[in-house]
Amino acid sequence: MQQVGREMSVVRRWLFATTVLMLFVASGSLTFADDFVVEKNVMVPMRDGVRLATDIYRPAKDGVASEEALPVILSRLPYNKDGQAKSAKYYATHGYVFVAQDTRGRYKSEGVWHMLSDDGPDGVDCAAWIGKQPWSDGKIGMIGTSYYGGTQHSMALAGAPELATVIPVDAMSNMGSQSLRNAGAFELRFWNWIFINAGRGSRASKDAGTAEVLSEMSDQRFSYLDHLPTRRGMTPLRLSPEYEDWLVSAMEHGPDDEFWSAVNVVEDAENYKDIPVYLVSGWYDSWGGNNTANFMALNRSLKGPVYMIMGPWIHGQQAAYSHGQVTFGKEAAIADQLAWRKEWYDHWLKGTDNSVGKADPFKTPVRIFVMGTGDGGKDGKGRLQHGGYWRNENEWPLARTEYTDFYLGADGQLSKEKPKAEESITQYQFDPSDPVPTIGGNISSGDNILLQGGWNQKGGPHIWNFLKPIPLSARSDVLVFQSEPLEEDLEVTGEIEVRLFASSSAVDTDFTAKLIDVYPPSADWPGGFDLNIGDGIVRGRFRESLKEEVLMTPGETYEFTIKLYPTSNVFKKGHRIRVDISSSNFPRFDVNPNTGEPLNRQRMFKVADQTIYHDATRPSRIVLPVIPKP
Template identity: 30%
Template sequence: MCVLIEQWNFYLSGILYGIFKKQEGRIYHRSLDVYTGQLTDWQELEEKYTWYHELGKMDVWEALSRLEEFEAGAQGCLAEAKDGSAAKSSEAAAGSCPRFVTSQGEIFEKKSETEFVQRNIKFPMDLILESGRITAFVTPYRDQCAVLVKAGLEDRTILKQWEEINRTPIYSVKPPETVMIPMRDQVCLAADIYLPATAAKKGDKIPAVLIRTPYGKRTGASSYFRFVQRGYAVIIQDVRGREDSEGEWLPMYHEVEDGDDTLNWIGAQPWSDGNVGMTGGSYLGYVQWAAAASGNPHLKAMLSNVCAGSPFIDIPRRGGCFNSGMLAWAFIVSGLRTDPSLMVRDDWDEVLDIRPLEKLAPAALGYDIPFLKKWFEHMNYDKLWKMGNWKERTGAHRVPALIMSGWFDDNGMGTTEALDLYHDYQEKKVILGPWKHSGNADYDIHGFALGNNALRYDMDLICLSWLEHYLKGVENGIDRTPKVEYYTMGTNQWKTADNWPVPGTGQLLLYLDGSYENAGRDNLGCLSACAPAVPSSDSYIYDPQKPAVHLVDMSENELEVPGDYAAEEQRPDILCYSTGILSQDLTITGDAWAELYISSDCEDTDLVVRITDVDECGRSMKLADGVISVRYRNQFEFPEFMKPGSIYPVRIRTTKLSHTFLKGHRLRLTITSSASNFIFPNRNTREGFNSVDMRIAHNCIHRGGTAPSRVVLCRE
């Protein structure tokens, strides 16, 4: 009897990287040798083999070894739904769709008759079915997507959309050459150069993709092979002072000039056609905007993902406060080489309480972090910080940019700055999803369930199309697609717009109100459409030794995740203002501003505002937030301290959002003066967050009359 052996193919960004077959309970594979362009000989795929996971965050061995279990679960779920016992609309909100649970506790939820998504996990392994049989596994991750599919059924997946691009050759990769690139001050930065093998032999001139990183040029290098295989030179460079590069590691300080010099070096190489694009996320996004600020003519395209912004708007000094949450990042880049283990600790609460802050790193790590110490020495916005402000340093020159971020990105204010800068520039595309800093990778974030369409399988296709158009001149239509694509939470819809802020949205003003003085402190403050005529106020005591908590896990290094703040809002130092129960859905899309009037018996204090969605059960899920040190309410260069008895207007910009507050829910604004795990508590003195001395502040938020505190929203 002849047994038919099915072949499975593994693709990343439309490129075949491996083929597989199951035989007599074992899995065999042939992986792509990117340096020869050939598949290796058949060999058994062992559980510990990590190549495919390194490429695409998918455990291929797990998928194929448990194929029958996943298939049985999906078939059972579909059968129940067909019988009517669990029938739900495939468009229903997350959590209301039929699902099955595996023997290992994984949860798969029905998206449609042919799709299941994996819930409650980072880097899900979604299922695609045909006639009840699994035909493909799909794992999206930030700007990549891995597909494991039965051979011959590629067109049932996102791979069908790659057909046009895949008509061009796939090149093998020439092994990297490490070079030292000189900067204008004679410091040399190490870079690995990857070239398409054929182009290297022929001497063809080709466009380049530049990645500048503080995390090590070999770390994750395989994820950039896809650009080399598509005919680009790839240059991965250690930024100044990191890994194999020379010079001092001072984050953000040198990146405009070093980016400019590196681009000029690339443009002068014999293999370069003079056109360069940049890609990467977080700090790797920051360096793109820094390079663009130099006005360098070689930079023709950017793939900006969750980019860090200017120091006093984003990190490390958001709103003039000091972002304590970024210490996890500072620790992992504290040595010459990146060490992710340094951010995982169970004593973060104790570490964050160390004062003065100059003693924090030596006490926690046993050695100093020079850049952190230097940051602590510069309290106000001075030359040190100005050097790293790419937005301020950008002139009239613009670079076509694909701008990607998420509502829960802890560098979201960096993307806000990019959107402000590019508001009137047409050669841009913006994609804003319901994602955290790690990007397009979760259907559930800290108990906040997103819809089954929250993740996208086409981000890498869009990225490559952007480079093909702006670096190679390919007329693929990417420049004619919608300028903005964004996801509205609550109704779980992807939408398009011509710009950001979304044209046609109307301003919604909600004023702080209450039926009596200090109603906000009792969690009974109101948000009213009309400004109260009669002045009133809500006061609270802020004790720096007992700060309110920002609900994050420091070791996760994700600082803007949603969370249920209902219990935290019972604290007497958190003021709460809520709308009435909504009689119809309310969609808010855009930035928000809290315009507050404050008085205090201290010279300085911080203000922390949050916008939350309160459901019928009382859960208060954080959607957006903003912070400011009141001394910097007008500008960041020179502190303006408060005088007791005086009332001061303060305007706080929050992170972006697009969310539908459903009928029966309430919109809430909360105000406090601390957020441990997010910002170092202001000690309410002139020394602020780094003060050894502490004062208890009696803070008062005024409302109504001549001090109409309010929140300004954008309503769709």
């Protein structure tokens, strides 16, 4: 009887494998390996009939797919699902089914691309399809970074029943507040994203001739930047109409309203599915501010649990420990990006009793990397050893924070002492035709036009629009306010704001702020090192509200709030805390023409006379979240 049972088992396995093979051949292509099987380009129908190209990776033994119903790891992305093969093979050989799907209108999927607005309903339909498959146990965990971190938020906001957990990394969200529109200014990294992706994986790129024209356009991005704004029908971008339409509409649309509502986690947190969430980002990532904002919002609305980790990273580089001209030490990296996620998935999708809730990086709800405790020397590759260490926390912002005002003062002073003068001002001129260049910062999608991360605030051949080795502080349109050398270490960890009293000769203009850790001269750095920590901007017409435009009255004094990106940094003894105030940071942000014309429709430029107030009744200041010593 045992022999008969074994034979029947073999027959069943053969029949199952044969049936699966026939189905796979009928619907897509099939690839075998000893320990996994992948079915390529299964066209999964959405509710409107559009079909999305999907790859399915399943565990196998001796090339035969497992019959077991398993939890699924899902990646929905616009960057070509073929690039998910490494992650897919890892999870398929560790007890999961991995599903990778090209989002609507991208690569092999049908339909027309729209910026994340279809990914809620498409995600729900995809999840429902997965839940009906015999290889699925009905539980889905999602994976992905940046745009396909945003597709995770989209699916959670849409409430897909099968969705059991998400790990959004550097995820797109809250696009009308501090990400695409940043306090009213437009982040040109997404202009760059459109100019690249309109001809890469788009519908238009499927025609060879059109693809060549769009590729040439992408190669000439520096020249197009010199001729902003980008107008409808006036560039080759018209050959990829959905991309042109989104970009021009986005650059014309300032208010944070329904236009930007596709993935608004902060305002729609009550609609977010109550599942375990692990939010991941970095102090130098473009979505870092959104990550902490999402944590605060979801932590209030979900039982979760909701976890967050913030490292010293740039966009998508959690496995690295250095960027720009700075290194933080090898301990800053999470070396195995797939294994730590697996620990989370095992716990929430399989019920495994493991390190989640017990050991790093899952011991406490918040884990942060405190930057700045290195020796400040130069490593073997010529990078500043800024250093730092990991620390576990229970909340964000930290309960023990002491919010401390550092006041802008006459002659470039920055101190805790409130100004006493009845009137004290500093003035400069802002010429839109000569904007202050971007040198590092919270960047993604920079791709040659922007440098990411930590850099000495000094020009050079690495800065395409500031080629000479001149410090930004030398510019007359950059106001520098800095403290005396610190008498002891000062930790700044949390959300940061600059409250600026200012007036302008223009009806609309921008004000920018940048926080800098000023290293003193040393043997390794004879000229010192001005390390950017965080930056921000505010567009004058949005000073009262991000929801509504109100032009300024020339010469009238207003209080502007400039929200910088969050950080955790120790300003060491002997260093200075510095705040730079200006009116541009290009091409990080689009340049305000100072004319008050409709956004992205300007034809004119005006030089604006800017006045910064720092006196007793108008005390401009930066509010730093100081963490007291234990």
